[in-house]
Amino acid sequence: MSNLVLKYTVDNEDFTRAGEASSDVKKKLKMMGVPPEAVRKVAIAMYEGEINMVIHADGGEITVEITPTQIVMVLKDKGPGITDIEKAMQAGYSTASENIRALGFGAGMGLPNMKKYSDEMDIDTVIGVGTTVTMKVNI
């Protein structure tokens, strides 16, 4: 069986729509009969990533590949890049604006949550060019 690949464009124009891609992936994985624990891990990790793309990077592209053994999410943006990854990985550290905090995000838990819910995570970032986050969840 060939792997299923899903592609999404995340735009930054409307914060209220952030999470639509993650919601769609969750629905599709459920329908495919992927175990609930893996579905939830993918949904949360991708949702945090999607929110990050909207908050920090003017949106971007997400590709989700579903293989028989794992789900691979690649989140690619053309944002400002992450200056200090070590700091960004610390729970509670955030560069988000007050405006974003008022919406319930920017608590400095995005990247830590993404790492927590994925079995493998890799961040490739170049200042001024963009960031690509790859997350894998085993089925």
Next chain:
Amino acid sequence: MTIADVKRLLNAEILCGKEYVSKDVHTACGSDLMSDVLAFVKDQSVLLTGLCNPQVIRTAEMMDIICICFIRGKKPEENIIELAKDRGLVVMTSPLRMFEACGELYANGLSGGELLE
């Protein structure tokens, strides 16, 4: 405890999902920070929040939370309720403040669940 018990204890009004009130709830979480909610994993939970935007519904959806209670009498806009209806969630509004709402549920046997470390 069922969702109907939560409604009674919090003196709440149900805004959507009346058909699901006999469902059991096992844990609860009270927060206005959605990233903190996303750090918490437990099935069949209630979310108590003072935050009123569509991301509350999406967060609940990702976490498999089955009931959301807006506190301090807050009522979300119709588009938020529509989103919740579409996801099969129960949404209610309670006049209680966060501390009181959490206290009522805790005192009546709901726990906070576990953090995923």
